Amino acid sequence: MRTDVDSLLREIAVRLRPRMDELVDALVTSMREEVPSVWAHDDLTYLARLAAQQHVDTVLANLERGFDISGIRAPQAAIDFARRLAEHGGQITGLLRAYRIAHRTALGMVREEAAHLITDPELRDTVTMALVEGSFDYIDLTSQQAVAAFQHARDHRLQRRLMVVNEASRRIGTSLDIALTARELAEMGTEHLADCVTVDLLDAVLREEGPAPAQESLELRRIAQHSVLEGCPETLLPPGSTHSLTRGSGPADALATGRPLRHRITPADAPAWLADSEAHRPYSDDFGVHSMLLIPLWARGSPLGIAQFFRHRDAAPFDDDDLFLAQEIASRAAVYIDNARMYTQERATALTLQRSLLPNSVPRHGAVETAVRYRPSGARAGVGGDWYDVIPLSGARMALVIGDVVGRGLYASATMGRLRTAVRTLADIDLMPDELLTHLDDVVIRMQHEEGQGLDEISATCLYAVYDPVARNCSLASAGHALPAVAPTTPDGPPTYPRPVHFADAPIGPPLGLGGLPFETAQFELPEGSLLALFTDGLIESPGRDLDRGLTTLRDVLAGAGSSLEDTCDRLLDSLLPSRPADDVALLLARTRALGSDHVSTLELTCDPSMVSRARAHATAQLAAWNLDDLAFGTELVVSELVTNAIRYGREPISLRMILQSTLTCEVADASGTSPHLRRARTYDEGGRGLFLVAQTAENWGTRYTRDGKVIWAEQLLPNAT
Structure with a gap:
């Protein structure tokens, strides 16, 4: 029986050999219809037809030899086709589908030829089974070899592309240029x-x-x-x-x-x-x-x-x-x-916004002489949120502020502007440094909640210092910010060089935005002519320099600082910053001045109503000593109302202080924490007009609270002030 099957298979091959082109055309037509992606490339079209010819020739030759497929090799054109398909980015499913389509078409044509040749149904079924088994074995072996060639070519192609792409990722885009x-x-x-x-x-x-x-x-x-x-x-x-x-x-x-x-x-x-x-x-x-x-x-x-x-x-x-x-x-x-x-x-845009939000010029004030610098980052991270400010306060005092918003770009600049505005608003109500930072911390937390940010999305550091030229002391508090460098002068003597330089001894609180943690105010004396350097961390920190080295360089430059603060600023930047700093830098230098006894007059008072007339007389006499008789009427009115309020509503000790600087300031301090309010008096009211008169007479007025009570102050412009 097996001899008859082999003989019939050879006969089928012999009968099909003259029809080889017809077989190839049928295979190509079926693949073209069902696997169209193969025909998108000329080289694949050529190889597909050549592979079909070689497959048909190999199968017919094998049928002629008894259909023994052991050790069969896929035709070279089929291997080349698989490789080229992979190189063109084709899918392995397309390759396998092409084999299935070709197998189905070729098997159908061979079975049809067998049906014409064999009349015995049993023998025809036996030959058909031999054809099906042998063709599946042939397809399995040749498709495995083609798939191996496809995978090898695909891996080589992907490896080459990956190497080039990886190199491109490393070499392209090394800078934002x-x-x-x-x-x-x-x-x-x-x-x-x-x-x-x-x-x-x-x-x-x-x-x-x-x-x-x-x-x-x-x-x-x-x-x-x-x-x-x-x-x-x-x-x-x-x-x-x-x-x-x-x-x-x-x-x-x-x-x-x-x-x-x-x-x-x-x-x-x-x-x-x-x-x-x-x-x-x-x-x-x-x-x-x-x-x-x-x-x-x-x-x-x-x-x-x-x-x-x-x-x-x-x-x-x-x-x-x-x-x-x-x-x-x-x-x-x-x-x-x-x-x-x-x-x-x-x-x-961020740099323009940053510069527009920073003060164009620091105010000229008798309490301190200042010089400032801002340098944007030269790194790819972009402009940051560093800022500085100099804010005049009541009582001839001056607030010095330095801060740094975490982050880069427009958002950091805009956040910086919001915080700077908040600091100025809080400074207007004359809070102690630790109280001001506590309120500023609340502002940052509120910003986090309003914008749906996490606690680490909006964060900043800030140092708030207040210098009093009358008491010649400095009060400061830090919210996660580096403490200022201090170069004090020798009391009652000329400055010595090099100056002794140290960093302020004060506790550093947590950065803004954490909430619930306390800040602490530290206070220390500053002789006249002392130098304060407030800075952001970009000045002393850089990727290629140790922090201690940066601090040492900062001290060395300040130790040799001369009379020009502008020159000192330039020397600090030249010594500490590279041409393209990795972080923004804000720098604020302040040299302290003092108000002597000839510019300050103080009178201690009791809660006796007769003290009002004594306070007026004291004020009039002091104005005469300062050659400010033109301010006598307004000053007497201001002093009378402020002292009257203190006696009526406050507690001892009560004092009147007059300060002559760029303005004339009258301050009345008492030990009560109650706050006066400006209100509108009715026609027949006996009181309620005092603070209204003060507000009309003075250029500015307000209340600040101290650890021991409060101070109500009023400022008047000097006659020759412009």
């Missing part, structure tokens, strides 16, 4: 894909006008170019020059659609736009460019420009794998270019 990123893309392209690469960006994008306008021609600027030939002689356009793309040309279409294009360039067949382009004609005419890739640079849904890859030395034209690889590295470069563009724009 548009020109450098474009140059890195061009250099990467010439090393792995092309003989010459150019990178052009839309002029409108570089001018930050957004996407290209709809017009007949697009203006591009040559940003970078690179070639295997020295000097990049293939192009007539130098970097920085502009040229136009006509609508409908290849580069314009690629740029508009975001789809890459591949062109073969021959003398007989060159795109019309290439022949008409002054920017591209030298490529083909002078250097024999034969293949071109046009890769649009798109990022975040918008066109930025186009990268062009050319080959003239490498004889092989660009294939699909080259196209995919060029598109992958170009798309990465486009994101980096867009990041650089947005960084430049955001940095400029």
